[in-house]
Amino acid sequence: MRESMMIIVPEETETFKDFHRTLDSDCSRHGLAIFEFCRQNSIFFPQFQELVQEENYNGYVWSRFIAQLGYVAIQETLTHKVFYLPPVLTDHQYAWLKRYKSYFKRCQEMICFYSYSDLKDGFQEDLYDETTIPDENCLALLYDLIKEKHVHSKPLVKSLS
Secondary structure, three states: OOOOEEEEEOOOOOOOOOEEEEOOOOOOOHHHHHHHHHHHOOOOOOOHHHHHHOOOOOHHHHHHHHHHOOOEEEEEOOOOEEEEEOOOEOHHHHHHHHHOHHHHHOOHHHEEEEEEEEEOOEEEEEEEOOOOOOOOOHHHHHHHHHHHHEOOOOOOOOOOO
16 A cells, blocks of 8 residues: 555455555546546445535545545545445455455554434444544554444445435
């Protein structure tokens, strides 16, 4: 993995594959990388056109929307690894996160994450970082939550209203 990149882990199928995009002069923002992924895979959400028209490629905004659609999004920079976890994780997403656990363990002091829950009155967002969980092992908490969110072999319905 590189210095600054965007990683998206969908439920892998013949159509959807894991997405890794190193940020460079052609794609300098995490949100722009997610836009590229969405455009390549014909993924749209209600705010999509508005964000594009405004040229708003804020990584947090785009990562939040993609996570609410059921994708794992990871923003990687030199200083942080920011995870955006959807309400449930598929077998493929769970296996991917387990496979890279040792990599993330090497940089656990830089990890923070957002967790999304699908409640009947909308999506709930919880932030876990050094300000919300001081003196805790963020990596251990992240992987505990990953286990909780893992749903064996249940396909996700991707709909954001």
